Each structure stands twice: as structure tokens, then as C-alpha cells.
Amino acid sequence: MRALCWHEKGDVRVDTVADPEIKHPRDAIIKVTACAICGSDLHLLDGYQPTMMAGDILGHENMGEVVALGSEVTNLKIGDRVVVPFTISCGDCFFCRKGLFSACERTNPNAEMAIKAMGHSPAGLFGFSHMLGGYCGGQAEYLRVPMADIGPIKIPDNVTDEQALFLSDIFPTGYMAAENAQIEPGDTVAIWGCGPVGQFAIRSALMLGAGRVIAIDEVAERLAMAEAGGAEVINFAEVDDVYDELQFRTKGRGPDSCIDAVGCEASAHGSVDAVMDKVKAATFLTTDRVHVLREAIMSCRMGGTVSIPGVYVGMGDKIPIGAMMNKGLTIKTGQTHVQRYAAPLLARIEAGDIDPSFVVTHPAALEDAPVMYEKFRDKKEGVIKVVLRPHG
Known part of the structure; x- marks a missing residue:
């Protein structure tokens, strides 16, 4: 065959x-x-x-x-x-x-x-x-x-x-990601990555009662598909800082839930940590580029939930565990x-x-x-x- x-x-x-x-x-x-x-x-x-x-x-x-x-x-x-x-x-x-x-x-x-x-x-x-x-x-x-x-x-x-x-x-993966986000009726959910899993996470979050979904990517076709599915969008190539934009859109509170649908090959524009991740991965000093995970932890509101359907394969540097602990975040992951x-x-x-x-x-x-x-x-x-x- x-x-x-x-x-x-x-x-x-x-x-x-x-x-x-x-x-x-x-x-x-x-x-x-x-x-x-x-x-x-x-x-x-x-x-x-x-x-x-x-x-x-x-x-x-x-x-x-x-x-x-x-x-x-x-x-x-x-x-x-x-x-x-x-x-x-x-x-x-x-x-x-x-x-x-x-x-x-x-x-x-x-x-x-x-x-x-x-x-x-x-x-x-x-x-x-x-x-x-x-x-x-x-x-x-x-x-x-x-x-x-x-x-x-x-x-x-x-x-x-x-x-x-x-x-x-990808449909069950997007749905489980939304379920893991512990969405309550009317919640604001931020989703990094508008690839196929992100697209199903958007639609699943809305099916589970989210009031707003904010989708983050830089690819025009993906952002258009996300909008067609009911999401607001952020083109991370066109804003100074995704964290600042999310805080502005949520009046300083942050999203109730954040979904990392990107995983180990995250990228960003003008971000020092993303550049360092790429250099370290290229020189085998780390396996995973975790910019999105860092951003999701920092952006999520106090007591919120970070759901991770994006695939990670090894170890990533400088994950803000102090922020995660002090903000009382729930982290839910898994194949x-x-x-x-x-x-x-x-x-x-x-x-x-x-x-x-x-x-x-x-x-x-x-x-x-x-x-x-x-x-x-x-x-x-x-x-x-x-x-x-x-x-x-």
C-alpha cells in the first residue's frame, strides 16, 4: 500500500x-x-x-x-x-x-x-x-x-x-479544552491559536455558555474563520502587547478562562521571551517554546482557569509559576x-x-x-x- x-x-x-x-x-x-x-x-x-x-x-x-x-x-x-x-x-x-x-x-x-x-x-x-x-x-x-x-x-x-x-x-480536543476551561454562563474566554483545534475550541466554548470568546492569532484566514464562528479577534502582530489588549477588553480583570491551543512551537512579534525560546530550541537548550503558556497565565483573571490542549513534548523555561500560584489559577491539561x-x-x-x-x-x-x-x-x-x- x-x-x-x-x-x-x-x-x-x-x-x-x-x-x-x-x-x-x-x-x-x-x-x-x-x-x-x-x-x-x-x-x-x-x-x-x-x-x-x-x-x-x-x-x-x-x-x-x-x-x-x-x-x-x-x-x-x-x-x-x-x-x-x-x-x-x-x-x-x-x-x-x-x-x-x-x-x-x-x-x-x-x-x-x-x-x-x-x-x-x-x-x-x-x-x-x-x-x-x-x-x-x-x-x-x-x-x-x-x-x-x-x-x-x-x-x-x-x-x-x-x-x-x-x-x-480535533473536535473532541477542542471540546475537552473548553470543558476543561470550566466555563460558567456569560464568561469571557481567551483562546490562543486559531488553527483547527482553536476553531473547535471557539465553537465549543460558545456551546458551553461563554458570553465572549476572544481569539488570538496572526494569520488572516484563521482570524476570519474565528470571527465567522462567533469570536472577537486579536491579531498579535498588530498590537503592542496581548496582555494589555486583553486587560483593556476585560476592564482590567482578565479573561475568566484562557485556552492554549498552540503548544510547543509558539511564536510572537517583538517578544524577548519568544525570541529566547526560539534560540534555545534551535541550540537544543530547551525542547518547547512556551511563550503562549506564559502569556495565558499572566493574562488570566484571579482564580481563573488555564486549559492546555496544545501539545507540549518536553520542558520549557521560565513558566511563571509564582503568578500561577498567587493568582489561584486552575490548570487543566491532557491528551x-x-x-x-x-x-x-x-x-x-x-x-x-x-x-x-x-x-x-x-x-x-x-x-x-x-x-x-x-x-x-x-x-x-x-x-x-x-x-x-x-x-x-
Whole structure:
């Protein structure tokens, strides 16, 4: 089959690789009908995520048609259309029973790697390094799905691929980010990053009762999409200081909740800390550029909440923990517990509360994936979300 493979930093290619096979009775094989490039995939392209190996198949936003099933998968049948959560979860361990599916303690065969880096191991993830399981991703013609009796959700015929696909990651991620923000009716929520996760966080915050959402980015197309979704916007390239602007717009109190939908590759204009982060990351003195996280902590009101769906991979410098503690902030983070959210969010799609296809700007063929990775990373040609069709 054809699949998008990582070779080294800055180098991804579509290669011919072996077709996946059933390896365990709880496996399924799907023919991938649609997959997407995620913002966190760019951390792989840019070399921020450790333990990648040449030939690794990328992609963790996947859906398709079931073409083979292991003997213990009884909830699916051949021909079903399914969306596959990016988290691989067993459904029966201590954490899965609590609904903390991204903390599953049974699905990372390389848990010792993660324990050394993080203290404990999260769940295995599709296409996201050997430290997180070494599983093949789904930017490919076919995908092996472990724990297929727990993860995949069946999609009805009246929901299109473009509407359903993002149940695999970015819609639940944006929704969980808004839920973690502990929004009360009428609250003001500031969201850094108007990429795909930020777009879903904006709409989810409003669905959960926010009175105002203020979205922060510098890319015109992203800001326009945020405004179309109901947000006020700040172009951080056009203001002297985002903190000052947020204090002005909230009459000195600060936003009730702040959402960091950027993560480890944050940038800023004229900010000394952001410049230092970039220099340190380039010289391997730090792994993560945390300008946005610093800004969110400083901007949030006393007793507010900072929610972090943006992906961080290691360590960042000069996080203002004193401000965080003295302001009494609540910090909520985590990889998304997709299996908890997929079914209720599918119900919202079917009810017409949201049409997730709004975020798609660039449909493409799988063979175009390397070029689309570069355009997405470099924010060229208005790229916000790329959906790939492996079979045309």
C-alpha cells in the first residue's frame, strides 16, 4: 500500500509499504477513506517529538471502511464506516474505567520510554513516535486498529466523511479544552491559536455558555474563520502587547478562562521571551517554546482557569509559576479522552448543532501529503485544515 512516512526532520514521503495484517483478536483493518494532517503532526515534521524512526507511518486523524476483523471484535461488521480515535485504549484498565482513555495503562508497548520522560506512560497513539507505542498511523491506504471493540465509532450514512472525520481528534480536543476551561454562563474566554483545534475550541466554548470568546492569532484566514464562528479577534502582530489588549477588553480583570491551543512551537512579534525560546530550541537548550503558556497565565483573571490542549513534548523555561500560584489559577491539561466524547459529539452533528466540515480548506490526494505538510507548516495559501483521500 501507499503511506506517508517520516524519514528525518523536515522529510516526509509517500512510500510503498507492507499492507497491515490482523495481529490480535481485538484488531480491525480499515480501508482509509479520509485522513487529515493535524497541527501536532507538524511537531513530528519539525523534529520536536523524540523517538521517531525512519519509515514510521504518520497520521492519527483517520476514518474508513472496515475490511477485516479479529475474532473478538463483535460490535463491528465488515463494511461499517467508522471513525478511529487517535488514542488507543483498552476500555478496562483503572484509567479507562474512569473515562480517562488517553491515560490507558495497557496500550503503550514502549511504556518504559515514556516513564523515563514523563514519570508515567500515557496511552499508545497512532503515528506519534515510538515513545507513544510505535503504532503505524493512518495517512495511508489501510490501517490496523488495535482494541477495535473499544475505539472506533460507527458513522451513519447521513453524515459525510468531512463531517465525521474530526471526531477522531480535533473536535473532541477542542471540546475537552473548553470543558476543561470550566466555563460558567456569560464568561469571557481567551483562546490562543486559531488553527483547527482553536476553531473547535471557539465553537465549543460558545456551546458551553461563554458570553465572549476572544481569539488570538496572526494569520488572516484563521482570524476570519474565528470571527465567522462567533469570536472577537486579536491579531498579535498588530498590537503592542496581548496582555494589555486583553486587560483593556476585560476592564482590567482578565479573561475568566484562557485556552492554549498552540503548544510547543509558539511564536510572537517583538517578544524577548519568544525570541529566547526560539534560540534555545534551535541550540537544543530547551525542547518547547512556551511563550503562549506564559502569556495565558499572566493574562488570566484571579482564580481563573488555564486549559492546555496544545501539545507540549518536553520542558520549557521560565513558566511563571509564582503568578500561577498567587493568582489561584486552575490548570487543566491532557491528551483527549476521545472515546468519552465521540458519541455525544456525533449526536450534536446529527442534531445540526455544528457542521465540522467548516474547517476543511484543502482537500488533497495522499500523494500530495508532503507538499501539503509544508504549506500547512508555513501557513501558505490559506491552509487551515488538509483532508487527504488515500483512494482518490
